[in-house]
Amino acid sequence: MTETVRLGRLLGVDVGVNWSVFVIFALISLGLAAGRFPVVYPDHSPGAYLVAGLAAGLVFFFSLLAHELSHAVVARRNGVGCDGITLWLFGGVARLTGEPDSPGADLRIAGVGPLISLVLGGLFAAATGVLVAFDGPELVTAAVGWLALINVVLAVFNLVPAAPLDGGRILRAAVWKFTGDRHRAAVVASRAGRGFGWALIAFGLFIFVAGAGLGGLWLVLIGWFISTSAAAEERHAELTDSLRGVRVSDVMTADPAVVRHDIDVREFLDEHVFTHRHSTFPLVDGNGHPVGLVTLGQVKQVAPEDRATTGLASVACDLDDIAVVSPDEPLADLLPKMSACTEGRALVAENGRLVGIVSPSDIVRQLEISELRNVRGLSRTSA
Ligand SMILES: [Zn+2]
Numbered sequence: 208m209t210e211t212v213r214l215g216r217l218l219g220v221d222v223g224v225n226w227s228v229f230v231i232f233a234l235i236s237l238g239l240a241a242g243r244f245p246v247v248y249p250d251h252s253p254g255a256y257l258v259a260g261l262a263a264g265l266v267f268f269f270s271l272l273a274h275e276l277s278h279a280v281v282a283r284r285n286g287v288g289c290d291g292i293t294l295w296l297f298g299g300v301a302r303l304t305g306e307p308d309s310p311g312a313d314l315r316i317a318g319v320g321p322l323i324s325l326v327l328g329g330l331f332a333a334a335t336g337v338l339v340a341f342d343g344p345e346l347v348t349a350a351v352g353w354l355a356l357i358n359v360v361l362a363v364f365n366l367v368p369a370a371p372l373d374g375g376r377i378l379r380a381a382v383w384k385f386t387g388d389r390h391r392a393a394v395v396a397s398r399a400g401r402g403f404g405w406a407l408i409a410f411g412l413f414i415f416v417a418g419a420g421l422g423g424l425w426l427v428l429i430g431w432f433i434s435t436s437a438a439a440e441e442r443h444a445e446l447t448d449s450l451r452g453v454r455v456s457d458v459m460t461a462d463p464a465v466v467r468h469d470i471d472v473r474e475f476l477d478e479h480v481f482t483h484r485h486s487t488f489p490l491v492d493g494n495g496h497p498v499g500l501v502t503l504g505q506v507k508q509v510a511p512e513d514r515a516t517t518g519l520a521s522v523a524c525d526l527d528d529i530a531v532v533s534p535d536e537p538l539a540d541l542l543p544k545m546s547a548c549t550e551g552r553a554l555v556a557e558n559g560r561l562v563g564i565v566s567p568s569d570i571v572r573q574l575e576i577s578e579l580r581n582v583r584g585l586s587r588t589s590a
Pocket residue numbers: 274275278320321365373
């Protein structure tokens with residue numbers, strides 16, 4: 208997601224807003240101010256409707272934020288990191304940096320979002336009841352009433368059992384619990400997502416043709432987003448499935464060429480890059496413990512005249528940005544941990560000492576081997 212404005216940190220989670228949110232904010236606020244509010248409560252000034260519409264739109268985005276933040280907080284409590292939250296065109300995304308390690312954790316992380324939306328919906332509904340009973344200001348009642356409705360809609364829509372919606376995660380957790388097979392469960396949930404996405408597209412087109420206008424096209428867009436995300440998840444699930452039983456030590460390059468972390472870029476180029484064929488070097492301290500990783504791409508950013516005065520560690524990835532795994536770990540578990548900083552490479556350490564490195568090409572090679580094995584297995588059974 209590009210063109211995201213960073214808003215700040217909330218409960219230790221980075222919160223950003225994509226530009227597309229402003230389009231939706233304007234559509235919602237103007238829609239309420241010009242459409243719904245004047246119909247429900249006529250005879251107010253256009254300015255009053257606009258203020259009520261903007262306020263309702265703003266509180267709606269805080270509701271959305273509470274939903275996503277709850278995913279992030281519960282994920283962290285269950286041992287899954289969160290890279291940040293972004294609000295965008297279709298709501299919000301909490302970018303989790305790992306996979307839950309049990310069906311229960313999967314269920315808790317996914318379920319808390321719709322639960323929070325339902326609770327908010329209930330609170331706004333109760334507030335609406337109070338406002339109506341005590342003859343509160345009409346436009347405040349209208350705004351709070353709409354917030355009750357939209358939060359319940361948000362919860363119900365997210366509970367549809369189709370990945371990548373929260374309901375799809377709940378379905379995955381249930382199938383995982385029932386079959387004991389998380390990859391199978393992920394494939395089932397993502398196929399349901401593709402099906403639901405296509406159903407939404409068909410329904411949206413149908414009501415568009417029947418005269419629903421923008422609302423129909425909106426459903427088509429959401430359906431398209433869901434089906435493409437689900438297809439990507441399905442590919443990922445099949446990928447991890449074909450790596451079943453493979454350990455990190457099976458694919459890693461053992462004892463990679465390492466570089467001391469306290470040299471400058473010029474020395475690095477002369478002593479290591481120009482004399483080795485590698486494009487990535489782990490940085491180690493004096494005791495051989497990994498402290499970073501540097502790629503040729505990072506070194507290229509340093510201007511030739513600055514090479515002698517730039518410390519290598521200052522352009523490299525910090526240990527915090529690197530996936531460090533143990534040799535016995537399943538290779539599939541490494542996939543969600545890979546970071547952009549290292550261009551998908553991971554360090555393998557045992558008792559704090561560096562023992563290997565895994566690159567995307569190692570994984571691709573392993574996938575090809577798995578595929579060849581499967582084909583051989585198939586031809587054998589069919590013969
Ligand atoms: Zn959610």
